[in-house]
Amino acid sequence: MNLFSHDTEFKMDVLREVGNIGAGHAATALSRLLDKPVDMAVPTVSFIPFEEISGRVGGPEEVVVAVFLRVEGEAPGNIFFLMSREQARGLLQGLLAFDATEGDAYTEMELSALSEIGNILAGSYLSSLADLTGLPLSPTVPSIAVDMAGAILTYGLLQFGTMGDDALLIDTTFLEGKHEAEGHFFFIPDPESFERMFRALGVPVE
Amino acid sequence: MNEAVIVKVGMADLNVAAAGASLRTTGLGSCVGLTLYDAGRRIAGMAHIMLPSSEIAREGQLNVAKYADTAIPELLVRMKDAGADLSRLVAKMAGGAQMFAFAGGSDSMRIGPRNVESSHAALAKWSIPVVAEDTGGNYGRTIEFDSLSGVLTIRSVQNGVKEI
Numbered sequence: 001m002n003l004f005s006h007d008t009e010f011k012m013d014v015l016r017e018v019g020n021i022g023a024g025h026a027a028t029a030l031s032r033l034l035d036k037p038v039d040m041a042v043p044t045v046s047f048i049p050f051e052e053i054s055g056r057v058g059g060p061e062e063v064v065v066a067v068f069l070r071v072e073g074e075a076p077g078n079i080f081f082l083m084s085r086e087q088a089r090g091l092l093q094g095l096l097a098f099d100a101t102e103g104d105a106y107t108e109m110e111l112s113a114l115s116e117i118g119n120i121l122a123g124s125y126l127s128s129l130a131d132l133t134g135l136p137l138s139p140t141v142p143s144i145a146v147d148m149a150g151a152i153l154t155y156g157l158l159q160f161g162t163m164g165d166d167a168l169l170i171d172t173t174f175l176e177g178k179h180e181a182e183g184h185f186f187f188i189p190d191p192e193s194f195e196r197m198f199r200a201l202g203v204p205v206e
Numbered sequence: 207m208n209e210a211v212i213v214k215v216g217m218a219d220l221n222v223a224a225a226g227a228s229l230r231t232t233g234l235g236s237c238v239g240l241t242l243y244d245a246g247r248r249i250a251g252m253a254h255i256m257l258p259s260s261e262i263a264r265e266g267q268l269n270v271a272k273y274a275d276t277a278i279p280e281l282l283v284r285m286k287d288a289g290a291d292l293s294r295l296v297a298k299m300a301g302g303a304q305m306f307a308f309a310g311g312s313d314s315m316r317i318g319p320r321n322v323e324s325s326h327a328a329l330a331k332w333s334i335p336v337v338a339e340d341t342g343g344n345y346g347r348t349i350e351f352d353s354l355s356g357v358l359t360i361r362s363v364q365n366g367v368k369e370i
Contacts, residue, residue: 050217050256060233061348063363068306143306147363150217150233151346152305154256158236158317161257161272164265165218 019043022125060150067118074135077189133200218272220253234301236318250353258324274324338370
């Protein structure tokens with residue numbers, strides 16, 4: 001993308017900080033919800049080939065639980081909260097305080113609870129982003145799927161699809177304690193959103 | 207039996223296989239996996255189509271394998287180079303799911319069905335019959351196409367294995 005041809009490192013740093021602030025609020029929200037400490041790794045920001053994005057969560061055929069929200073407003077984009085099936089089970093146990101159903105199937109109640117977790121994370125992520133940039137941003141109603149990562153993540157790449165074969169991904173890993181991952185939070189702003197975000201944050205855009 | 211050779215087809219990619227090799231593409235959601243087959247010469251081709259039309263492309267260097275309308279002509283060229291008789295080709299397709307259901311359903315959410323429609327339209331333009339398809343639904347698929355038998359094997363998390 002031309003926008004990133006100058007001051008690439010600086011712009012990536014800005015996006016990393018944006019991700020950091022958003023995810024920090026989301027981690028606090030998750031921590032309150034589960035009533036236990038939730039930490040997060042420093043977000044990574046990268047242009048990544050479509051082919052490799054699912055590699056972040058185990059590969060295209062890895063079965064993941066994914067909550068998907070579309071970001072609407074001045075800087076539209078896509079948000080995914082992705083968990084392995086074990087991580088989803090752990091979250092449900094923590095949240096609902098009963099043993100989640102064994103096996104691969106989820107009840108309506110469990111899917112609804114997981115959607116709500118995704119909704120709360122995305123809501124706190126976006127509201128801190130909106131505060132930071134002054135741009136109005138709001139998530140759509142969450143949608144949930146349990147399926148192959150490759151099949152799911154395509155939805156976050158369609159806007160980039162018309163421009164090339166790479167997407168800009170802001171990836172945050174949530175950690176329980178210091179090591180055990182709770183899930184991935186992917187923010188993939190639409191290509192045209194970057195210029196608006198940079199302008200709103202006072203980053204020079206040629 | 208010898209270990210079968212599997213040729214990988216990536217996202218927005220296409221390839222051709224013959225002599226008993228198989229073509230494979232993983233994690234099809236809204237994307238369409240389209241195969242062409244010359245049964246007489248046992249030559250197979252596969253494209254992993256991501257978007258319905260190259261008219262919406264804004265990229266400098268067009269990746270023809272990405273769009274239904276450009277992937278099919280390119281695959282025909284590759285099939286011809288591999289020695290296929292283009293007048294005998296038949297097509298199969300899988301994928302084009304709608305993974306997430308939103309109330310209202312914006313255009314980008316309907317991308318799966320649109321990919322299927324465009325693939326049909328492009329094949330009709332080249333008068334290539336679609337002999338079998340497993341499209342739609344709300345689940346992901348991994349497909350493998352055997353150049354020896356012309357059988358397309360479809361795997362999904364929810365519905366197991368199916369052959370068309």
